[in-house]
Amino acid sequence: MENDVAITLGFPQGGTKIDRRTKGAEDTTLLEDWKAGLKMDDLNITPMQLCKAMLAYKEGWEWFKRHLALLITTMFLESTATGYVNTYMINNFADVTKIADLNWCEYVLRSLVDSKVAWAKKTSQKFTGPIVFLTVFYVDRLVVYRRSVPRTFLAFKGWDTHLLNKREKAEISSGGFGYGYIDDPQELPYLNEEKKSDECEEELQVTSTNTMSCN
Structure with a gap:
């Protein structure tokens, strides 16, 4: 999370x-x-x-x-x-x-x-939590029909007030909030680099082992 x-x-x-x-x-x-x-x-x-x-x-x-x-x-x-x-x-x-x-x-x-x-x-009081994260995380992960806003890294860079208003109207017209499918989470770029590095290292090890076996 x-x-x-x-x-x-x-x-x-x-x-x-x-x-x-x-x-x-x-x-x-x-x-x-x-x-x-x-x-x-x-x-x-x-x-x-x-x-x-x-x-x-x-x-x-x-x-x-x-x-x-x-x-x-x-x-x-x-x-x-x-x-x-x-x-x-x-x-x-x-x-x-x-x-x-x-x-x-x-x-x-x-x-x-x-x-x-x-x-x-006390629901009458102001919600003081991280509302920006909650909003952007919701619209990024929950897709209504199809993804109309391309994903970006960082996710909040892909959304502005106009797009959020359009998304709100789309959800209301579809019957309410929460309808749609949950998309897979994005991966952090540096985690992808680490994964590629590990895969590359594994390939080198396999290649080295095979070469030594041939010799």
């Missing part, structure tokens, strides 16, 4: 698990520095406000990368019921050189499960 996230969104599958801070049990030093840098007294900042604040970081630097990681977290992993930026994972971005070493794919799946459980208990 982690591969499905990587194929859909292109997130890293690093070896470090993403931790979610809990109130009262976390080191808030980085969080306080974040607030101070944005000249905020609280955590009530919207993604749009954070985007505007990022424009001040002309050279990039560490805080630009942390801001970007927080935006990606909020938009693709786990949003908030209030609509503000999700800061619960900020301590994972203390060392910006290790952001790619985090297992973003695993957290998307963890967030999906946790948010579904929370939403099921």
